[in-house]
Amino acid sequence: MLFILIIYVLLLIRLSIGDQCPSSDSCTCSSDLTIIKCTDHQLTNEILFNINNQLPESTILLNLSSNSLTTIEFLSNLNHLQILDLSYNKIHYIPTDFLSKFPHLTTLYLQNNSLKTIPKTFKKYTNINIDLLNNPFYCTCQSKWFQTHNQLKNIICQNNKPFDENDFCRIKNFLEIYPQQAQMIYENEPFILNCSSNSKHYWTLNDKIYPSTIASSLYSAIIIDHLQIKHSGIWTCHNFNSNRSISLTVLQTSSNHFCPSIRMNTSKGYFHWPRTLINNKIEKKCPFGSAAWLRNSNEYARAWYMCSSSGDWMNLDVSQCAFQSNISRIFDRLSLTETNLLLRIIKYLSKIDKNNLELFDIILLIDLIDEQQVKYKNQDRIMLIYHLTDFILQIKHNFMHFREYRMALTRLRLIIERLLDFTDQPWLYIGKELTAMTMQAPLSLTSCVIPDRSLLTIICEPDDHHQHQSPLMTIQFPSSLNKTNQNSFYYIIFYRQSTLFASDNMQNNDLNPAIYIRPVSRYSSYPIKLTFYGQANQASIGIWYLNQTSWQIKSSICKINEQNNNLISTDCVLFNNNSLSLTYLDDINNQKNLFFNTKYSQLTIYVSSILATICFFISIIFYICFYKIYQIPRRFFHCLINYWLNLGILISLFAFGIQQNQHPFLCEFISICLHFLCLTTILWLTLLSFSIWRKLYLISTDKDYHEKSAVMMVDYDDVSLPIMKLKSKPVIQFYLIAYGLAFIICGANVITSREPHLTNKM
Numbered sequence: 001m002l003f004i005l006i007i008y009v010l011l012l013i014r015l016s017i018g019d020q021c022p023s024s025d026s027c028t029c030s031s032d033l034t035i036i037k038c039t040d041h042q043l044t045n046e047i048l049f050n051i052n053n054q055l056p057e058s059t060i061l062l063n064l065s066s067n068s069l070t071t072i073e074f075l076s077n078l079n080h081l082q083i084l085d086l087s088y089n090k091i092h093y094i095p096t097d098f099l100s101k102f103p104h105l106t107t108l109y110l111q112n113n114s115l116k117t118i119p120k121t122f123k124k125y126t127n128i129n130i131d132l133l134n135n136p137f138y139c140t141c142q143s144k145w146f147q148t149h150n151q152l153k154n155i156i157c158q159n160n161k162p163f164d165e166n167d168f169c170r171i172k173n174f175l176e177i178y179p180q181q182a183q184m185i186y187e188n189e190p191f192i193l194n195c196s197s198n199s200k201h202y203w204t205l206n207d208k209i210y211p212s213t214i215a216s217s218l219y220s221a222i223i224i225d226h227l228q229i230k231h232s233g234i235w236t237c238h239n240f241n242s243n244r245s246i247s248l249t250v251l252q253t254s255s256n257h258f259c260p261s262i263r264m265n266t267s268k269g270y271f272h273w274p275r276t277l278i279n280n281k282i283e284k285k286c287p288f289g290s291a292a293w294l295r296n297s298n299e300y301a302r303a304w305y306m307c308s309s310s311g312d313w314m315n316l317d318v319s320q321c322a323f324q325s326n327i328s329r330i331f332d333r334l335s336l337t338e339t340n341l342l343l344r345i346i347k348y349l350s351k352i353d354k355n356n357l358e359l360f361d362i363i364l365l366i367d368l369i370d371e372q373q374v375k376y377k378n379q380d381r382i383m384l385i386y387h388l389t390d391f392i393l394q395i396k397h398n399f400m401h402f403r404e405y406r407m408a409l410t411r412l413r414l415i416i417e418r419l420l421d422f423t424d425q426p427w428l429y430i431g432k433e434l435t436a437m438t439m440q441a442p443l444s445l446t447s448c449v450i451p452d453r454s455l456l457t458i459i460c461e462p463d464d465h466h467q468h469q470s471p472l473m474t475i476q477f478p479s480s481l482n483k484t485n486q487n488s489f490y491y492i493i494f495y496r497q498s499t500l501f502a503s504d505n506m507q508n509n510d511l512n513p514a515i516y517i518r519p520v521s522r523y524s525s526y527p528i529k530l531t532f533y534g535q536a537n538q539a540s541i542g543i544w545y546l547n548q549t550s551w552q553i554k555s556s557i558c559k560i561n562e563q564n565n566n567l568i569s570t571d572c573v574l575f576n577n578n579s580l581s582l583t584y585l586d587d588i589n590n591q592k593n594l595f596f597n598t599k600y601s602q603l604t605i606y607v608s609s610i611l612a613t614i615c616f617f618i619s620i621i622f623y624i625c626f627y628k629i630y631q632i633p634r635r636f637f638h639c640l641i642n643y644w645l646n647l648g649i650l651i652s653l654f655a656f657g658i659q660q661n662q663h664p665f666l667c668e669f670i671s672i673c674l675h676f677l678c679l680t681t682i683l684w685l686t687l688l689s690f691s692i693w694r695k696l697y698l699i700s701t702d703k704d705y706h707e708k709s710a711v712m713m714v715d716y717d718d719v720s721l722p723i724m725k726l727k728s729k730p731v732i733q734f735y736l737i738a739y740g741l742a743f744i745i746c747g748a749n750v751i752t753s754r755e756p757h758l759t760n761k762m
Contacts, residue, residue, distance in 0.1 A: 022054040034060040039085075043067035049074045065089070065109065077101045085109040087131070096121050099128065110135070123149055139163050174198040175244055177237045182247040185227055186257070189275060193222040195237035195244070206233040259307035267328060267360035268303070268321035276307040286321035292332040294320050327352070327361045335368060342372055342384040349391060359399045362392055366408040373415050379427060382419045389416055390431035393499055406502035413500035417516060417579065420491040430455055436493045448475040450494050450513075458494065472496070472513050476529035488521035491579075498583045503550040512539075514583035519574045529561075531569040532584045539563075541570045544581035551585055558582065613648045633695070638731045639688035642738065646684060650677040672746060679742035687734050 021029035026047060027038035033056040043064065052074055055062070061083040069089040081102045087109040096119040099105065107129045115135040122130070123145050132155060139146075139157035146152040146163045157163050178194045185191055195201055196219050203210045203222055212220040224231060227250045236245040261275040269287030276282050286301035294301055301320040308314045323329045334344050345368065357365075369385055389412060399405040420438060427438040435456035439448075448460040452470040473494065498514035513532060532539075542551030543558055557580075558572040568584050653673060 022051040037063045040066040083107045087111045177244040184249045188226045191224045197239045199239045201239040268318040269324045288322040363408045386429045393433035409502040440489045474531045491518040516581045518579040539584040542585040643684040646681040683738040
């Protein structure tokens with residue numbers, strides 16, 4: 001008991017002494033004993049040793065600058081010390097464990113001392129601000145670690161310069177090559193040899209000097225894009241007293257043993273896959289790091305591509321790679337949590353500019369919608385998919401020339417169409433670029449109007465001929481549907497632009513309003529009237545069936561009933577549970593060459609028409625040049641020439657001018673010309689047949705043949721053969737019959753009615 005009491009008294013004495021300021025002759029202290037100043041008192045190592053035990057535990061700042069200290073190993077542990085000033089002393093040595101005595105130290109001043117080196121333990125204390133200016137440091141190659149510490153990079157060495165590894169770490173007779181092992185490579189493959197040395201060096205192949213592709217004082221390389229058999233042998237890199245060699249063997253092979261070199265830009269970055277031997281799998285580092293699901297793994301992200309036995313690349317795997325777009329990387333991170341994924345994506349998209357999304361961002365967003373659609377089969381969650389679709393349609397970038405984008409849009413359209421099956425009746429979504437509804441079949445004559453507003457709305461009311469301002473479209477349900485029972489309804493989607501109906505030949509001016517309608521009824525078919533408003537005078541109705549890949553102009557189920565400068569209206573017959581999409585197309589405006597807008601399916605017509613026309617004109621030219629040999633009467637000649645001429649023009653105009661276009665006057669003109677040429681061709685053929693028949697009749701009956709013969713003898717040639725000449729007879733009556741009669745018939749037809757000549761009425 002007495003022993004414990006003695007220990008307690010000694011402890012109190014120690015604490016009372018430790019909490020007092022050191023001798024006033026050496027130091028001054030703040031009232032709270034946190035700042036101790038012992039500066040400019042000529043303190044030596046012995047004095048520091050004596051006052052060391054008097055330093056209070058509460059010391060935060062200790063100033064020992066401008067004294068005569070040569071070492072600081074006697075300085076005791078101060079757990080609360082943050083700032084220590086030892087500048088302007090004569091310190092030449094620092095203990096290796098010095099900084100460990102002060103766990104909370106943030107600043108250490110050691111400038112203007114006699115330090116030649118510092119312990120390597122300083123390397124791990126990167127959070128302490130250390131001032132080491134004006135010390136006579138002696139640097140060696142072992143001082144390389146100075147460059148790893150931000151506070152020590154500016155240390156001045158004995159050469160009055162910051163530490164430079166090249167000044168203190170020279171290696172003599174350094175020579176290395178890469179690769180170091182013998183190589184066996186197929187011809188036409190690329191190959192690179194590298195040589196590093198601290199002196200001048202050169203390359204030889206089989207003891208013959210070979211020039212370097214890249215050369216410098218310390219490095220050289222030989223780059224061969226396509227290896228040949230002549231490159232086989234011993235490659236050696238020489239410097240002044242040593243050399244390094246490798247053996248290279250170039251093997252012959254055929255081209256079908258390799259997959260070709262390819263470059264590709266994907267959503268995960270740019271990849272270059274080199275020419276690769278078949279049945280080999282190539283591995284590449286991911287350009288943008290690891291995908292979100294791999295970030296907590298110790299594996300590094302890689303991409304693979306397989307060169308198959310047939311010489312084709314297959315099975316590209318970039319699943320471990322991060323996306324190259326920041327927005328796509330955020331989508332990837334959000335997808336790690338399955339719950340309410342689309343809702344969280346919508347919240348994120350509401351905070352950014354929609355036009356910041358690039359091609360791969362949109363495709364990834366559509367992929368996520370596609371993956372999540374099976375989880376969103378109730379009305380509230382279907383709204384989320386429609387909201388994201390509306391967001392995508394508001395993006396103004398034009399990526400239609402990318403096939404991947406068109407395929408993604410097609411998938412998105414089929415998704416939102418299928419989701420209508422899971423909505424109740426009635427159901428409505430209103431957006432800026434599309435609106436959708438599930439509507440019960442009306443019991444009376446009803447008209448639905450979509451006005452041209454920032455938000456697309458569908459207004460359905462009894463057909464009282466009420467006119468809405470600036471409508472985009474109207475849907476009219478005839479009164480014949482009155483018998484429809486309550487279980488009948490329509491699925492309707494209206495698009496401000498037909499962007500989701502992507503096809504390979506799609507143009508920007510094809511993006512007119514479009515509508516999707518699918519009836520579900522106990523009746524097999526029933527009619528409906530659809531009217532598009534706008535610059536529709538030069539338009540035609542485009543129809544898109546479920547399994548089609550482009551708009552079709554001709555259809556048996558839709559007929560145009562009205563068309564002018566303001567609207568185009570069509571009557572269609574809908575069939576139960578069969579979807580139908582419609583728009584109006586400005587297709588002729590896209591056809592810069594109206595008479596040469598060929599379609600490959602009609603190639604046979606064009607080729608045969610061209611060949612027939614060429615044959616007609618060749619025969620005409622041949623007869624003109626050698627008409628004296630044939631001795632054809634004048635009437636025969638004119639009938640034949642006009643028949644050929646009209647038939648040639650008719651075939652050309654039929655082959656290249658019958659395509660549908662948006663110019664009614666041009667359509668009408670071509671139609672009238674075809675009608676006129678058909679009549680003149682038939683009439684000239686009839687007159688030619690009549691002339692031939694009359695000639696043969698006169699010959700067969702020998703009735704006044706010689707008097708009425710069209711050929712007469714005019715002279716004899718050098719060998720006593722008669723020279724024959726055709727008798728001239730008037731042919732003006734033939735022209736009056738052929739062209740006059742055709743003109744009268746066509747003119748009467750045009751005056752009576754022009755409608756049969758219009759393409760959209762044919």
